[in-house]
Amino acid sequence: MSNKNHLINPRPPSYGSIPSHGHPQGDIMEPRLSLPPAFLVKVKISTSGVLTLLLVGFTEEIVRLVWLFYALEDASTGNDVYQDFLIAYWLGLGWATAEAIYFIIQNFIAVRWYKEEAGLNGPxxxxxxELEEILGRPLTKVSAWWGVMWRVTWILAHIGFSCWIAFESILVYPAAMVHGLLHVVWGYCLPVFGIPTVSYVTLVLTLAMFLIGLALFGLIV
Incomplete structure (x- = not known):
């Protein structure tokens, strides 16, 4: 068979051929899929680290359950669903506010590390x-906008979790699981998938949790 009846492969490393077995156009070229190294994303996961983060989420929700139990018991004046919602709402908002104040202070302390040390050999x-390993970049390279989004995300999460548990105490288990998984995502996925991806995904998830909490109390349809 002459060369005119063969398909010429301009990129031999990326393609191979299979026998034509009498095909009128000669050998049939079969593409070979080769992914660049950028697609081979590896997430380093520590079993003890994941279990610790899940335990933190579970512990926080147990504490929330105890607070709601006593708050709802003290304010009980019958089957007032709206009052129960207000208690859950303010507990979640207060929790998120206290958490925001704590992390703002922590961020100011972390920024001082960069101002006081020119190199990486300081105390x-x-x-x-460790902080740069979590963020995937130096703290000074992170826009303040992301910090605002993270606080909004956790405001939605805490109000949502509080509404879940205030509506039915058995919902503490899914709340604890989701809370722990959020910690795992922030601890392991942030440096791999990047701040924008993780931030927007968690914002959408916590917004859904918040809306579910409102729906449980019949405030939205």
Whole structure:
């Protein structure tokens, strides 16, 4: 068979051929899929670290359950669903506010590490490296906008969790699981998938949790 009856492969490393077995156009070229190294994303996961983060989420929701139990018991004046919602709402908002104040203080402390140290050999070098490993970049390179979005995300999450548990105490289990998984996502997925992806995905998820909490009390349809 002459060369005119063959399909010429301009990129031999990326393609191969299979026998034509009498095909009128000669050998049939079969593409070979080769992914660049950028697609081979590896997430380093520590079993003990994941279990610790899940335990943190579970513990926080147990504490929330106890607070709601006593708050709803003290304010009980019958089957007042709206009052129960207000208690859950203010508990979630207060929890998120206290958490926001704590992290703002922590961020100011972390920023001082960069201002006081020109290199990575100072007394806070290890803390800086750990923080940069979580964020995937230096803290000074993170826009303040992302910090605002993260606080809004956790406001929605805490109000949502409070509404779930205030409506039915058995919902503490899914709330604890979701809360723990959010910690795992922030701890392991942030440096891999990047701040924008993780931030927007968690914002959508916590918004859904917030809306579910409102729906449980019949405030939205």
């Amino acid at each position: 806070y070098a290890e803390e800086r490296l």
